[in-house]
Amino acid sequence: MARSQDRRPGYSRRAQYGIFTGYVVAILGVVAGVAVLVTSLVNPDAFSFARSAAAEAARPLGEAGAESRSTGQGVFAAIGAYFNAGRQNAELRREVEAARANAISMQSLRDENRRLKALLGIVEPQRQPVATVRLIGSTASSTRRFAIIDAGTSSGVRPGQPVRAASGLIGRVIEAGPGTARVLLVTDPDNVVPVKRARDGLTAFVQGASNGRIDIRLINQGVNPVKQGDVFVTSGSGGLYPPGIPVAVATEPHRDGATGHLAADPADNEFVIVEPAYSGEARALIEQIEKDGAKNAAGEP
Amino acid sequence: MLGPLRGTPEEIARKRINREPWPVLATGLPWATIMLASMASFSPVISSAPVMPPLAYMMLLAWRMMRPGMLPLWVGLPLGFFDDLYSGMPFGSGIVLWSATMLAMEVVDERFLWRGFAQDWLAASALITAYLFLSSVLAGIATGYPLPIVIVPQLLMSLVLYPVVTRLVALLDRVRLLPLKRI
Numbered sequence: 001m002a003r004s005q006d007r008r009p010g011y012s013r014r015a016q017y018g019i020f021t022g023y024v025v026a027i028l029g030v031v032a033g034v035a036v037l038v039t040s041l042v043n044p045d046a047f048s049f050a051r052s053a054a055a056e057a058a059r060p061l062g063e064a065g066a067e068s069r070s071t072g073q074g075v076f077a078a079i080g081a082y083f084n085a086g087r088q089n090a091e092l093r094r095e096v097e098a099a100r101a102n103a104i105s106m107q108s109l110r111d112e113n114r115r116l117k118a119l120l121g122i123v124e125p126q127r128q129p130v131a132t133v134r135l136i137g138s139t140a141s142s143t144r145r146f147a148i149i150d151a152g153t154s155s156g157v158r159p160g161q162p163v164r165a166a167s168g169l170i171g172r173v174i175e176a177g178p179g180t181a182r183v184l185l186v187t188d189p190d191n192v193v194p195v196k197r198a199r200d201g202l203t204a205f206v207q208g209a210s211n212g213r214i215d216i217r218l219i220n221q222g223v224n225p226v227k228q229g230d231v232f233v234t235s236g237s238g239g240l241y242p243p244g245i246p247v248a249v250a251t252e253p254h255r256d257g258a259t260g261h262l263a264a265d266p267a268d269n270e271f272v273i274v275e276p277a278y279s280g281e282a283r284a285l286i287e288q289i290e291k292d293g294a295k296n297a298a299g300e301p
Numbered sequence: 302m303l304g305p306l307r308g309t310p311e312e313i314a315r316k317r318i319n320r321e322p323w324p325v326l327a328t329g330l331p332w333a334t335i336m337l338a339s340m341a342s343f344s345p346v347i348s349s350a351p352v353m354p355p356l357a358y359m360m361l362l363a364w365r366m367m368r369p370g371m372l373p374l375w376v377g378l379p380l381g382f383f384d385d386l387y388s389g390m391p392f393g394s395g396i397v398l399w400s401a402t403m404l405a406m407e408v409v410d411e412r413f414l415w416r417g418f419a420q421d422w423l424a425a426s427a428l429i430t431a432y433l434f435l436s437s438v439l440a441g442i443a444t445g446y447p448l449p450i451v452i453v454p455q456l457l458m459s460l461v462l463y464p465v466v467t468r469l470v471a472l473l474d475r476v477r478l479l480p481l482k483r484i
Contacts, residue, residue, distance in 0.1 A: 002341070010304070022375060023374060025374070025375035025378065026374040026375045026377065026378075026400055026403055027400075027404070028375075028378075028402070029375055029377050029378035029381070029400035030377075030396075030397055030401055032378065032396060032402045033377075033378070033381065033393050033395075033396030033397030033400055034393070034397055035393070036392055036393030036396060037391060037392070037393030037394055037396070037397055037439070038393075039392075040391045040392035040393050040443075041391055041442055041443055042328075044391070044443065046392070047385075047392040050386060050392075051386055054378075054386035054387060058340050058343045061340060061343045062343035065343055065344050079459060087446075122468055124358065127392070130335070136341050136343060137343040137347070137348050138342060138347040138348055139313070139342050139351075139388060139389030139390075140341070140344070140347075140348040140351065140352060140353035141342070141351060141352075141355045141356065141388065141433060141455070142342075142351055142388050142389040142390050142436070142440065143351050143355060143390075143437045143440040143445070143448065143451055143452065144389045144390060144440050144444070145349065145350075145351075145389075146389045147347060148342075148343070162423075169441075185349060188444070189444040189446035190443075190445075190446070191446040197382065201327055207448055209448065209449045209451070210350065210351065210448045210451045211350045211352035211448070211450075212348075212349040212462075228410070237358075262349065265349055266347045266349055267347050267348060267349060271451045282478035294448040301371075
């Protein structure tokens with residue numbers, strides 16, 4: 001490439017001032033940026049209005065993207081299915097037989113459960129989902145893991161509500177605009193989910209590692225009892241997430257926990273469900289935090 | 302600039318003479334393409350890891366290197382702000398880093414007057430590395446849980462894809478200068 005032309009303007013006062021002003025504004029830009037950055041680090045919600053307005057503006061784009069994503073996945077899945085049809089068929093046959101056996105035992109367990117609950121007089125509260133929504137975007141090039149859903153306060157979505165797919169937890173709502181909301185995914189390092197092992201209730205918590213994996217950390221240190229393939233579900237403590245939603249499967253146990261992969265990958269789920277926050281106290285706490293503004297939110301770990 | 306001439310002399314004369322680029326396209330296209338690249342987070346890709354290269358930033362670098370002086374020096378302020386709306390980074394990191402990039406490019410222009418494509422790529426690689434690293438540091442401050450290793454796959458992909466982005470920008474530059482306006 002040829003050298004860029006000399007930008008010494010000669011005797012033209014107008015050109016000289018133009019260049020000088022350019023530098024001044026650029027340096028002011030850095031200074032203003034630092035000020036905005038410090039504000040947003042101290043108070044992460046400070047610019048949420050601008051972000052939700054921007055998300056609203058880009059919503060049609062995201063919805064078009066979601067359409068093409070499901071079509072594209074369908075095409076790839078159809079092509080892939082031809083290549084391993086035989087193996088898949090045998091596998092599925094085996095799985096169906098196993099599932100049938102499981103279903104029968106589940107049915108008997110459910111009957112027994114209902115009988116026992118009737119005996120004890122427990123009434124199970126019905127949990128109605130707030131909304132069934134579509135994932136329309138994600139921060140694919142950033143270290144922070146957010147996704148955007150196409151429903152907001154007008155459909156009853158509020159910050160703090162858990163978001164799940166059929167196969168597991170996706171994350172929780174952190175900002176809600178009128179027609180879109182921002183979801184903090186489970187893989188974000190800021191999202192800490194209290195979990196227990198599905199088999200025996202061993203308590204732990206899950207923290208995102210931002211690379212599609214998550215860290216499972218045990219609360220009781222000592223000999224690590226986690227084995228490969230252990231399933232962790234939400235424990236319900238903390239009151240945000242209702243208990244029993246699958247979160248992670250342990251893949252590589254290490255000294256004080258394990259690395260795991262997600263039970264529900266947001267990439268595979270076009271439609272997700274927003275549920276009400278689990279307990280009344282948690283809901284009250286969230287409302288309190290919202291009222292107090294960012295002071296408390298920033299103080300939280 | 303516009304490739305080999307085709308057609309009869311009359312046609313060429315009708316297409317080329319007394320025409321100039323349409324001003325809206327000539328000045329607005331770089332801005333529009335960078336902003337559109339910022340909105341790539343609304344693409345069909347929903348990812349659970351940072352895999353997509355920072356397309357908007359790469360586009361800014363490519364335009365800046367292809368046409369020095371066309372984007373004003375202060376362009377980092379508005380375009381960085383716009384990128385912050387969609388990137389998910391702590392608000393303001395785009396404004397700071399994009400403005401600093403424009404100033405850094407001035408220094409590069411001063412120090413290395415004659416550059417080939419390899420040197421441009423090298424400068425872009427250094428700037429992209431610094432950008433991704435500093436963004437991850439800022440995100441680490443925001444979450445209190447720094448994860449510097451996470452950006453490595455994304456970084457490698459960005460460096461490899463930079464020439465592709467420059468080709469794309471070169472193509473867009475031809476569109477930008479299509480003689481659409483009659484004078």
